[in-house]
Amino acid sequence: MTTANRAYTDSLRLSVAPMLDWTDRHCRYFHRLLAPGARLYSEMMHANAILHGDRERHLGHDACDNPVALQLGGSDPALLAQAAQVAAAWGYDEINLNCGCPSDRVQAGRFGACLMREPALVAECVAAMVAAVDIPVTVKCRLGVDEDNDYEQFAAFVDAQVAAGADMVIVHARNAWLKGLSPKENREIPPLKYDWAYRLKAERPQLPVVLNGGIASLEAVQAHLQQVDGVMLGRIAYHDPYVLHLVEAAQTGMAVRSRTELLRQMQPYVQGWLERGVALKHISKHLLGLYAGQPGGRAFRQVLSEGAHRPGAGWELVEAAIAVTGEGRELC
Structure with missing residues (x-):
């Protein structure tokens, strides 16, 4: 070969x-x-x-x-x-x-x-x-x-x-x-x-x-x-x-990173598409399973799925979803 x-x-x-x-x-x-x-x-x-x-x-x-x-x-x-x-x-x-x-x-x-x-x-x-x-x-x-x-x-x-x-x-x-x-x-x-x-x-x-x-x-x-x-x-x-x-x-062999650390790397991308008129729901639907099986995972999904369709929903909603998992506070 x-x-x-x-x-x-x-x-x-x-x-x-x-x-x-x-x-x-x-x-x-x-x-x-x-x-x-x-x-x-x-x-x-x-x-x-x-x-x-x-x-x-x-x-x-x-x-x-x-x-x-x-x-x-x-x-x-x-x-x-x-x-x-x-x-x-x-x-x-x-x-x-x-x-x-x-x-x-x-x-x-x-x-x-x-x-x-x-x-x-x-x-x-x-x-x-x-x-x-x-x-x-x-x-x-x-x-x-x-x-x-x-x-x-x-x-x-x-x-x-x-x-x-x-x-x-x-x-x-x-x-x-x-x-x-x-x-x-x-x-x-x-x-x-x-x-x-x-x-x-x-x-x-x-x-x-x-x-x-x-x-x-x-x-x-x-x-x-x-x-x-x-x-x-x-x-x-x-x-x-x-x-x-x-x-x-x-x-x-790369270092394992936390879910929240990885998710926060999405912020510039999400904000860029929001500025182009794309609703948050079209991006956030792909994030819903990130905390599957983890404490607060169901609440994370609920916060995102219920709020992303609302007019004006932005990155602050993602941060609110992170907050209910408890993981985000450790990385602030």
Whole structure:
């Protein structure tokens, strides 16, 4: 493996999953403060939205976000290639193709998890994007759909994408049920089979493999990293974001900082957006889980969630929320 490839692989040891309506630019700024070396992913954007929508709203991000990847949805190779070019011009470091979302709306548009039944089409999409940009093109997929239970079929899907030029695969280690389960149930009911991702990596040692699905603790992250190149955290990174900081510290040896110290680093960013007319609620919603499981954590969440929607709400509300935890007084 070249030095450049090794550096790329090392940057994937911790990443935050693309989550619709959650991992917007404000969320990513917060996560970057918690985990300076993590790879961050945008919400999934359909290629048509990138090409025909409000690009500042869809693609705008802060320089400190990097390394940051754009997750694309779609199944038209030409449109995906054009969208990838736009994203690269906006400073994204990676293009990730969604082959894992099971929602009805996504299926109706012929993208997401249903694409696992069309590996040749996905390979065409990957090849088109690889030809269009000089940044890595990657694929996020499930193990299969519905009753699929064939490791060789899953591995063949991955091999087709690698042959088309994909630099990496992110494996959500459970099936997607396209009928009968909601997207939420699809994150919880189909059984996790981490051993499939482990086997994929063992059999293809040169292929970077990142594991996603049901990973909710520092101890779990450390265990999985013995088998794969990286771990992607999803809901836990949003509902208990301090876990990101603990994982980053364990991986890099950086000093662990308090929740309040980290949160107060958000003040200039928050005030800058308030001055631009953005309501506090659009930023503060991403902060609600910071004190999860801590004394005063519920009160912190209540103060922020009840006050942020009010006209004129500003940083003083965040300080009031910090105050109810008791932690802030120790850092004044």
